[in-house]
Structures are given as C-alpha cells and as structure tokens.
Amino acid sequence: MNLKILFSLFASFFKIGFFAFGGGYGALSMIQDEVVNVHKWMNAQQFLDLLSISQMTPGPIAINAATYIGCRISGVWGAFFATVGVVLPSFVWVLLFLKLLNLASKKMDTSRIFDTLKIAILVPISLAGVNLSLSSVKNIIALIFGAVAFLILRFKRIPLFWLVIISGFAGIILGKYL
Amino acid sequence: MEKPSLIKVFLIFMKISAIGFGGGYGILPLMREELVEKRKIMSTSDFYHAIAQAQSLPGPIAVNTSIFVGLKLFGILGAVILTFGVVVPPFFAILIIANLIDRFGNLEVFRNFLKGARIAIVVIIIDFAVRLSRRNLRDISSAVIIFIGVLLTFFLKIPVILAFLITAFFIYIVPHKKDIKSIRIDEK
Known part of the structure; x- marks a missing residue:
C-alpha cells in the first residue's frame, strides 16, 4: 500500500468531483483528462473499456469509474480513496449551496452563475467526445457502426x-474489422 | 406523508443503486417510484425540487439527489447515510467485476465485445453533449465561446478544468441574447 498514490488518487478524484458540473458525464470528462492525460494511469482505450463496464454495472457511473480506477491502481484501498474523493465534494457543494442561498440570493443572481457553469x-464533455472518438473509431467500418x-x-x-450490450x-461478430 | 425510519430508507436506496443500471439517469426514475409512488415518503414536488437542485450542482446526480433527499427527510446524518447506501452496492459490484476481468479479460470474445462497446460509449457521450447543448445552450455567443474553447483546449492542451473555468468566465461576462428575449416576453 503506497500512501503517496492513495493520496494522489484521493486528491485527483476530489478535484474531479468538485468541478463535475453536468452530473456523471461532466465527471467523466474530468476523469478522462486527469487519468489519461495528466497522470497517465491508463490509456484512452482502457478508459473506454472502464466506461463500458461502468455502464453495464448498476450504480452511478462516476462512482463506478472512481472505484474501478482506484482498484486498478492501488487495490481495495485505492478504490476506497478514489470513491470517497469523488463523493465528498457533493457534500461540500450542497452545504455551501444552502449557505449561499440564504446569504447571496438577495444580493446576486446565483442561478445565473450555475447556469453559466452548466453551459461551460x-x-x-465535447473534448472527451473528440479525444475518445479519435482513439476508438479507427476505420470506416467503425465509423459506420458509430453513425x-x-x-x-x-x-x-x-x-x-x-x-452498450448490443454494440x-x-x-x-465484426471482430477484427473494428 | 408518513415519516419513515432512516434504516428503511437506507435499505431502499441500497436496493435502488444495486438494480439501477445506466448511471444516475437510470437511478432517478427508480427513486421516484419508491419514494413518491410506492412508499409515499416524499411529495412529487419535493422530489423534483431535490432533483433540480441536485442537477445544478457538480457531482454525480444520484449522489447529489441522495444528499438533498437525506437532508430533507432526516437532516445531515440522513444525507451521509443515504449517500452511503447509494455508493456501497456499486463499490462491491465493481470490485468483483475487476476481479473477474483479471481472470477472463484476455479472452478473444471479451476483447471483441469491448471493441464494440467502446464505440457505443463514444456515441453516448456525443449524444449527451448534443442533448446538453439543446437544453442549456440558447444563444449564439455562448455557442461560439464553447466552440473556440474546445478548439483551443484541444490544440494547446490546456488543462481541462482551467479551460472550463475560463470558458465559464467569458460566457458570464458576454451579454446574452436570451436576456433580451426574456425582457421582450415580459413586456408583452
């Protein structure tokens, strides 16, 4: 058990949860950047496999993804720290939100800030879509399949x-043609 | 509305999370069915209010909804326990699956299955982006800022969170067509 890796997993997933506007898919786009681009814990294909598995497993996808990545990198404790890391910011946000709602809603338009973040x-998300398309759609058959x-x-x-199951x-069936 | 015990609602949340495939949007309908229709623990409007708040904040939607439902019914302890209920079943499901993949992951059939499934996932993400823009993106200026943001981040390799915050800043300061339109509607 490597404490440094556990801490880095926790910190990464806390950051992901904290900025994951737009729910699970917002989180996935952040996870993709953090896990594939920044830390290089897995490559884009492994990341997509993880998403397929998450989609086929019950439960919130961001939680599934955090647990799976944590488990792959550092076993059960890795899974634990990554999962706690991605859930904790939700509490911070909800409590902050309820405080802010009392304080700020009279002075400023908080809903406009949240609306803006939901657009941004x-x-x-688009970047995750582009990056993952580039790494999984490699020939014309895959492109037609996707379309x-x-x-x-x-x-x-x-x-x-x-x-996901049908695909x-x-x-x-298509096997080596993809 | 009768007040249920925390243990009972905790078990309901565990069950929902264990059978809710397809992420948050697969879980919410099951929550509504259990909480509003079957057990009559919450009113429809309270439940939708919780979802609306949950959606405006970052984080997995099922987790956020559990926190708001927990707060509403039992206070902060309820929020912690119900979230625990939603997180625990997938946690163990994933540990078991990771173990199975270690054993059988190298089978040709499984690898080909994932090849196809990967494409479905990319399609789902693109479809989500399309739906999100249809729902939230209502003016040209924001659309242009998003487009420039995606291009710059892709080619300059800017950290995604930074790009997200910078984009949000520009969308916030640029005046919206939508605002003008809504004023016009008010005037009528």
Whole structure:
C-alpha cells in the first residue's frame, strides 16, 4: 500500500468531483483528462473499456469509474480513496449551496452563475467526445457502426445499457474489422 | 406523508443503486417510484425540487439527489447515510467485476465485445453533449465561446478544468441574447 498514490488518487478524484458540473458525464470528462492525460494511469482505450463496464454495472457511473480506477491502481484501498474523493465534494457543494442561498440570493443572481457553469461544462464533455472518438473509431467500418448507433440513440432512445450490450455483441461478430 | 425510519430508507436506496443500471439517469426514475409512488415518503414536488437542485450542482446526480433527499427527510446524518447506501452496492459490484476481468479479460470474445462497446460509449457521450447543448445552450455567443474553447483546449492542451473555468468566465461576462428575449416576453 503506497500512501503517496492513495493520496494522489484521493486528491485527483476530489478535484474531479468538485468541478463535475453536468452530473456523471461532466465527471467523466474530468476523469478522462486527469487519468489519461495528466497522470497517465491508463490509456484512452482502457478508459473506454472502464466506461463500458461502468455502464453495464448498476450504480452511478462516476462512482463506478472512481472505484474501478482506484482498484486498478492501488487495490481495495485505492478504490476506497478514489470513491470517497469523488463523493465528498457533493457534500461540500450542497452545504455551501444552502449557505449561499440564504446569504447571496438577495444580493446576486446565483442561478445565473450555475447556469453559466452548466453551459461551460460542454467544453470538457465535447473534448472527451473528440479525444475518445479519435482513439476508438479507427476505420470506416467503425465509423459506420458509430453513425448507426448514434442515429438509433437519437431517434429511438433505447436504454443506454442495451445500446452498450448490443454494440458489444456486434463487436463480437465484426471482430477484427473494428 | 408518513415519516419513515432512516434504516428503511437506507435499505431502499441500497436496493435502488444495486438494480439501477445506466448511471444516475437510470437511478432517478427508480427513486421516484419508491419514494413518491410506492412508499409515499416524499411529495412529487419535493422530489423534483431535490432533483433540480441536485442537477445544478457538480457531482454525480444520484449522489447529489441522495444528499438533498437525506437532508430533507432526516437532516445531515440522513444525507451521509443515504449517500452511503447509494455508493456501497456499486463499490462491491465493481470490485468483483475487476476481479473477474483479471481472470477472463484476455479472452478473444471479451476483447471483441469491448471493441464494440467502446464505440457505443463514444456515441453516448456525443449524444449527451448534443442533448446538453439543446437544453442549456440558447444563444449564439455562448455557442461560439464553447466552440473556440474546445478548439483551443484541444490544440494547446490546456488543462481541462482551467479551460472550463475560463470558458465559464467569458460566457458570464458576454451579454446574452436570451436576456433580451426574456425582457421582450415580459413586456408583452
């Protein structure tokens, strides 16, 4: 058990949770940057596999991702510190929010600040989309596959769980062509 | 509305988290079903109020909602315990799955399955970005700032959190078309 790694996991995931506007996917875009780009704990493909697994496992995706990454890097304790790290900021924010609501709502428009942050989170999310597309869609077949999946999701709104499962089976059939 | 015991609600939250596939947006409908319809622990409007607040703050939506529901029903201790209820089942599920992957992860079938699933995940993220912009992005100036932000961050490799905060700052100071429109509606 390496205390330095545990602390660095906790600090990373606390930071991720603290800035993760837009819910789980906001968190994922932050996790992608922190885990793949900054710390290089895993590569983009491993990160996508982790997301597939998170999507197929019950529970909030950001929690699943934190637990899995922590576990991979430093076992059960790593999983524990990463998970606590990503959950704790929610408490900080809620308590801060309730305090601010009493103090500031008369003087300034707090809802406009939150609205702005909810729009700005599109930058990390779009970046995660771009970076992950580049590392997973490598040929024309994968591109067509992705386009079909996107259209199905856009117009039929099937549960995401099933989209991942069906795509997985399509992956087994297409195998080496992807 | 009858006041339930904390233990009972804790167990309900554990159950929901253990069967709620697909992340926060898979969990919220189950919470609504249990809390509002079946057990009548919360009113519909209280529950939606909790979700609305949870969505405006950072963090996993299911965790934030648990905190607000816990605070509303039992105070701060309730918030901690209900969050614990939501976090514990996936925590152990993931530990078990990580273990299984260590054993069977090298199978050809499993690797091909993940190849396909990866594409689905990318599609889900892009779809989420599209839905988020449809819901929140209502004026051209913000859209332009977001676009420039994405381009600059991609090519200059700016840390993502910094890029996020700088973008938010610019969106905040640039006057919005939306504001003008809403004034016009008020005038009518």
